[in-house]
Amino acid sequence: MKQAETALEKCFQPMCWQHDHLQLLDQRLLPHQEQWLRLEGINQVADAIRDLAVRGAPAIGITAAYGAVLAARACWQSGVTGWQEAWVGELAQLAQARPTAVNLRWALARMQSIDLSIADPVNRLEQEAIAIHREDIACNRELAKAGSALIGPDSKVLTHCNTGPLATGAIGTALGVIIAAWQQGKLSNIYADETRPWLQGSRLTAWELNRHQIPCQLIIDGAAAWLMASQAIDWLIVGADRVAANGDVANKIGTYSAMLAAKAHAVKTMVVVPWSTVDMDTDCGDDIPIEQRNGSEIVTIAGQQIAADQAQAWNPVFDITPAKLVDFLVTERGVIANPEYSKIAALV
Numbered sequence: 001m002k003q004a005e006t007a008l009e010k011c012f013q014p015m016c017w018q019h020d021h022l023q024l025l026d027q028r029l030l031p032h033q034e035q036w037l038r039l040e041g042i043n044q045v046a047d048a049i050r051d052l053a054v055r056g057a058p059a060i061g062i063t064a065a066y067g068a069v070l071a072a073r074a075c076w077q078s079g080v081t082g083w084q085e086a087w088v089g090e091l092a093q094l095a096q097a098r099p100t101a102v103n104l105r106w107a108l109a110r111m112q113s114i115d116l117s118i119a120d121p122v123n124r125l126e127q128e129a130i131a132i133h134r135e136d137i138a139c140n141r142e143l144a145k146a147g148s149a150l151i152g153p154d155s156k157v158l159t160h161c162n163t164g165p166l167a168t169g170a171i172g173t174a175l176g177v178i179i180a181a182w183q184q185g186k187l188s189n190i191y192a193d194e195t196r197p198w199l200q201g202s203r204l205t206a207w208e209l210n211r212h213q214i215p216c217q218l219i220i221d222g223a224a225a226w227l228m229a230s231q232a233i234d235w236l237i238v239g240a241d242r243v244a245a246n247g248d249v250a251n252k253i254g255t256y257s258a259m260l261a262a263k264a265h266a267v268k269t270m271v272v273v274p275w276s277t278v279d280m281d282t283d284c285g286d287d288i289p290i291e292q293r294n295g296s297e298i299v300t301i302a303g304q305q306i307a308a309d310q311a312q313a314w315n316p317v318f319d320i321t322p323a324k325l326v327d328f329l330v331t332e333r334g335v336i337a338n339p340e341y342s343k344i345a346a347l348v
């Protein structure tokens, strides 16, 4: 426990609320530059989410909540009658910034559930955003504890995308579990997919593990199946952007193929999420919108064209893993083996 707390203290927060503005670590520039953005209005917040200055489902939700406060203050100070309707309209725009991560809509719905007919509604909204942020920090701790308890000694794990401090409010979801298991001396090897095309694994996960002085080996995404076949991997541990009511999981593109490979090689799979990522209003994976991004993310790297001229690209940035490929769903409300609707509904 002491070690887990040490890891938490060391972990990095990608957003810092400053009452009249939000500071965000610009993840587009990592690992080479650590630059902070100053966001003073909801349009800047929407741009930051859309352009991936902040990413990762829980971090997007927290950022959106603070964006809602900035918008409310601007609408309230305008003195216009019916400022609340204008505010709701702005939140609807913000909700479009990224369609797959349900934490965005979840956080905005929670902000909108606040009774605004009080003397100081903006202060009340600010308290709610801070509560969302604090709850995620506490939740990360629970997830790390529950997930790491499943892992046996001398384990080898593989993860995909970035699910650590940069993607959340604290130590992370899947990466929080891995960090905790490492601190408990349970891991012999940590492998991380580089995560094409945006390279969340090589740019962000490796950076975070480095900050914790935890060694990891990067692999190209296409090496995951061979890694499992040749290196006796014990666990594939990932986060999610949305878990449907039946347990289907939307996560970073490449998760599905890694999950299929895990099933073929008897590698156990763990999906680690805060409850805010579970969407009981979405029946199954088919109903989850999959974000499509510009093909330039594939044909260029760091602004440099790498594909042949005229090459076109198809760039869905998430995929759906059917629930039957998930061995454990870890949430702060409980751990579910072989998730399915009735088991998830029991935690509602």
Ligand code: MRU
Pocket (backbone or CB within 6 Å): 055, 056, 057, 058, 101, 160, 161, 162, 163, 164, 167, 168, 172, 173, 174, 200, 238, 239, 240, 241, 251, 252, 253, 317
């Ligand atoms: O496109 P991104 O970088 O926002 O995608 C992030 C992921 O897919 C993460 O795995 C997911 O949000 C879980 S973050 C704790």
